[in-house]
Amino acid sequence: MEGKKLNGNESVVRLENLKKSFEINGEDVQIINGINLDIKKNEFIVLFGAGQCGKTTLLKMIAGLEDITDGNIYINDKKSSGFNEDVGMVYQTTALFPWLSVMGNVEFGPKHRGAAKSERRKKAQYYIDLVGLSGFEKHFPVQLSGGMQQRVGIARAYANDPEIILMDEPFGHLDAQTRYLMEEDVEKIWAREKRTVIFVTNNIEEALYLADRIIILTECPATVMKEYVIDLPRPRSMVSEEFLRLREEISRLADARESEAG
Amino acid sequence: MKFKLSGKSIQAVVLGTLGILSFFIIWQLTCIFTKFGTIFPTPPEVAAGMIRGFIEPIGSVTLLGHIGISLGRVLVGYTLSSVLGTLVGLLMGASRLGKAILYPIFNIIKPIPGIAWIPIAIMWLGIGNATIYFIIFVGGFSQMVMNVMSGASNVDQELVGVARVLGLKKNHVFLTIILPSCVPYIFTGLQVSLSTSWMAVLAAEMITATSGCGWLILAGMQSGIMLNNVLGMIAIGFIGLVLATLMRMLERRLCSWKERN
Numbered sequence: 001m002e003g004k005k006l007n008g009n010e011s012v013v014r015l016e017n018l019k020k021s022f023e024i025n026g027e028d029v030q031i032i033n034g035i036n037l038d039i040k041k042n043e044f045i046v047l048f049g050a051g052q053c054g055k056t057t058l059l060k061m062i063a064g065l066e067d068i069t070d071g072n073i074y075i076n077d078k079k080s081s082g083f084n085e086d087v088g089m090v091y092q093t094t095a096l097f098p099w100l101s102v103m104g105n106v107e108f109g110p111k112h113r114g115a116a117k118s119e120r121r122k123k124a125q126y127y128i129d130l131v132g133l134s135g136f137e138k139h140f141p142v143q144l145s146g147g148m149q150q151r152v153g154i155a156r157a158y159a160n161d162p163e164i165i166l167m168d169e170p171f172g173h174l175d176a177q178t179r180y181l182m183e184e185d186v187e188k189i190w191a192r193e194k195r196t197v198i199f200v201t202n203n204i205e206e207a208l209y210l211a212d213r214i215i216i217l218t219e220c221p222a223t224v225m226k227e228y229v230i231d232l233p234r235p236r237s238m239v240s241e242e243f244l245r246l247r248e249e250i251s252r253l254a255d256a257r258e259s260e261a262g
Numbered sequence: 263m264k265f266k267l268s269g270k271s272i273q274a275v276v277l278g279t280l281g282i283l284s285f286f287i288i289w290q291l292t293c294i295f296t297k298f299g300t301i302f303p304t305p306p307e308v309a310a311g312m313i314r315g316f317i318e319p320i321g322s323v324t325l326l327g328h329i330g331i332s333l334g335r336v337l338v339g340y341t342l343s344s345v346l347g348t349l350v351g352l353l354m355g356a357s358r359l360g361k362a363i364l365y366p367i368f369n370i371i372k373p374i375p376g377i378a379w380i381p382i383a384i385m386w387l388g389i390g391n392a393t394i395y396f397i398i399f400v401g402g403f404s405q406m407v408m409n410v411m412s413g414a415s416n417v418d419q420e421l422v423g424v425a426r427v428l429g430l431k432k433n434h435v436f437l438t439i440i441l442p443s444c445v446p447y448i449f450t451g452l453q454v455s456l457s458t459s460w461m462a463v464l465a466a467e468m469i470t471a472t473s474g475c476g477w478l479i480l481a482g483m484q485s486g487i488m489l490n491n492v493l494g495m496i497a498i499g500f501i502g503l504v505l506a507t508l509m510r511m512l513e514r515r516l517c518s519w520k521e522r523n
């Protein structure tokens with residue numbers, strides 16, 4: 001299915017008939033089957049899918065962590081292959097460097113891209129403050145709660161100044177209360193800092209709360225099933241009539257998709 | 263300064279002291295009431311001998327001299343095995359080619375204990391310090407290699423990807439990600455190989471030296487002066503304890519990121 005074509009000049013990420021297959025026991029297993037997608041500058045895109053199939057792989061391909069089997073990824077109209085300094089990522093497992101302090105983690109990107117110490121400290125401090133971790137600069141990841149660790153991950157991605165930030169189910173391991181707080185904060189940070197965000201989740205409320213546009217993916221192999229443009233005013237109420245209606249509709253769609261796959 | 267003693271820790275101290283005291287009492291009683299006492303010194307005699315040992319030389323140097331000599335030998339051999347063992351371990355853990363070449367031969371040499379090398383070492387290096395360094399080196403080296411290798415081959419590959427996405431250059435991955443990931447494993451290796459080295463120096467000194475704690479033990483036995491034997495044993499136990507404690511303190515400092523406070 002074709003992704004909806006948006007204003008081409010503004011496109012920051014463009015996926016063109018993107019395919020991915022892995023060789024498993026000598027057999028090619030297709031994970032992603034021809035995804036087309038145009039993502040505008042500063043858009044908050046949510047990839048929504050319940051299955052285990054394709055979403056993380058898709059983000060990893062955009063980040064340069066996985067090879068492309070077929071098709072193309074364009075970032076700022078340039079064909080992308082491998083790592084790209086315009087792309088940052090927040091991981092499901094937080095994936096912090098355990099031997100580095102909060103400050104060490106957040107300044108990692110700027111440091112290895114050659115920023116001077118005072119400059120990168122200032123920038124890292126700004127994002128540490130922004131995610132609400134002031135005072136924890138010298139703590140090691142192991143000393144922080146799961147939610148705080150994920151805040152470090154978000155600060156680390158932003159501090160590297162990428163135009164595009166990929167978030168791979170970043171709150172999947174958090175309890176409901178923490179998760180809700182994190183969603184609020186991610187939205188606040190995004191509203192303030194802007195950036196193009198591609199966010200993967202299998203939680204409908206999370207998708208509806210955050211997204212400008214929800215891309216619903218099919219079960220394996222993943223393709224675009226349907227997309228919703230969400231233009232509810234922000235910050236959104238999770239109990240507004242329109243929110244609940246969309247939730248109901250997407251939920252029914254997801255159920256249908258699962259029974260089809262099952 | 264605050265110093266709090268809970269009921270439990272007072273109990274532990276009391277019971278521990280009780281255990282040590284009864285050990286000395288049994289020792290003393292055994293010396294008085296059995297034939298054992300005719301050749302073996304009592305605790306007070308050992309204490310007196312120790313004080314004398316610090317002042318008058320036993321053999322060529324004083325007790326402190328013997329301790330210093332043994333420690334010096336360990337330091338040389340241990341440093342060699344730590345540095346080379348870390349390098350070889352990293353090479354085998356981080357490079358597939360390195361492992362393919364080195365692992366089989368390493369596996370053949372690994373089970374041979376350090377002491378088994380003594381005759382060859384004497385043939386190659388003669389009687390003296392070079393042989394002792396070599397024996398200590400052999401003892402610690404394989405421990406070091408094993409630990410560092412498992413550290414380097416268990417590096418979280420996701421973290422390598424994370425670092426690359428953040429802009430780390432490929433040829434900086436080793437120093438920035440692999441090496442720090444290995445630090446806890448290096449410390450485990452350092453700890454295990456320290457006790458191996460300390461044992462190796464004693465074995466080597468018993469055979470090919472005229473000084474040091476190992477020589478003290480053997481010379482004490484051969485000359486029938488059991489006091490010197492016991493002094494050597496006490497020195498060994500004490501130094502071993504001090505070394506292990508120092509190493510644990512250093513580890514706690516450098517690997518604090520592993521522990522939850």
